[in-house]
Amino acid sequence: MDGIKVSFIIPAYNVAPYIGNCIESVLTQSIEKEIIIINDGSTDRTADEAQKYADKYSFIKIINKSNQGLSSARNDGVSIARGEYVCFIDADDYFLEDFAGDFYKLCKLHRLDIIRGFYARAYPDGRIKKVIHPVSFLNCPLNSYDYLAKSVYEKAMEVVAVAGFIRRDFLINHKLKFEEGLCYEDRLFYLKLLLSSKNCTVMQTDRCIYGYRMREGSITKTTDKKKLIDLIKIMRKQIFFIDNLELNKYYITAANKVASASLSHLTSLYLRLSSNERREIIGKIPGRLKLRALRYSYSFRDFIKLSGFIFFPRLFVLIFNLKCFLKKYRDFI
CATH class of the missing domain: 3.90.550.10 (Spore Coat Polysaccharide Biosynthesis Protein SpsA; Chain A)
Known part of the structure; x- marks a missing residue:
């Protein structure tokens, strides 16, 4: 050494x-x-x-x-x-x-x-x-x-x-x-x-x-479409790695929660994209990956966030924009 x-x-x-x-x-x-x-x-x-x-x-x-x-x-x-x-x-x-x-x-x-x-x-x-x-x-x-x-x-x-x-x-x-x-x-x-x-x-x-x-x-402070595509690829690799492990349910569930947190993080990045980019990103996330992430949500807060993102994407964006507007309004007054 x-x-x-x-x-x-x-x-x-x-x-x-x-x-x-x-x-x-x-x-x-x-x-x-x-x-x-x-x-x-x-x-x-x-x-x-x-x-x-x-x-x-x-x-x-x-x-x-x-x-x-x-x-x-x-x-x-x-x-x-x-x-x-x-x-x-x-x-x-x-x-x-x-x-x-x-x-x-x-x-x-x-x-x-x-x-x-x-x-x-x-x-x-x-x-x-x-x-x-x-x-x-x-x-x-x-x-x-x-x-x-x-x-x-x-x-x-x-x-x-x-x-x-x-x-x-x-x-x-x-x-x-x-x-x-x-x-x-x-x-x-x-x-x-x-x-x-x-x-x-x-x-x-x-x-x-x-x-x-x-x-x-x-x-970590900049966002573009490529980074979200990269994150989707990372999630796929996480799932592939997890599915090839021989572990009991306690550990497998924990590992899946780590992967689920990746999709939760993606939802925050997704909100910073243009509407066209959002549609493209949504189309690249397999449905089974979304549902798996929801099943193994890292926290209750993540479960709510992922539910909105998966089932009501337009409402999810609308609520985000409303929150941003209200924050700017409070700061203004």
Whole structure:
């Protein structure tokens, strides 16, 4: 392992104003580390900003490549990583504290394959809103099947690849990669990560370690028709993966609720499209997928939302537009 305990993998695309803050937060981590920055075809000064740090620190590596998306960048980072664990962080985000040494000690003590913390939403006006779920399984090692199920049933599911460590050999041995060419790849990766092995041990800590920057123009803040089509493809892949698992009803239901949450998320994105695009998207979602998502609704709120979307799509849009109008009216007065 060359003495490297953690490989921090940073995909970067046109984030020149933020990447310095990201790298600085990784540098503060008190652990033997390497930092791998994948410049994914940036057209601004992202590469130049990253190079300033690479010139100063020998453990920082930069991969410059043509733009192929977040998944490809993460996969490239894992392929050259030498650390015992990998830690993903997006280049416009940052760590809130020095946590890595403590996380590594927990990994060794409990022989963990995965350790996770919570994240906070960081707003442009300086506000920080922590997203911490008071679940029953904090700071306890769990089998990954139980971790997934408890996260789902206690309404604490966070389908993100960031905010924690994953043992590198675990990723390699189970051939776990991010789906390239598609958005919302975390939703599929999350399922495969937790359900690909019966011998995977996970811990959810109570620490809030990750600052998720809420900015306009980020991948998660922009919507277009392709992203919804990608999400439909991800849902199909989720269902295919689930249907090939040999698990009992308790775990299968939890896995299906993860897939159902993908369609619930799609309904929110759907409302941002034009009427023509909405009709096209509706036609691309198989009826069986809609009904399956409804059957395994993640929450009662999702059940209501999906029911409106599936059975009364025009009314669903009308109610959304009315809510937007009323909100603007309240803000005006």
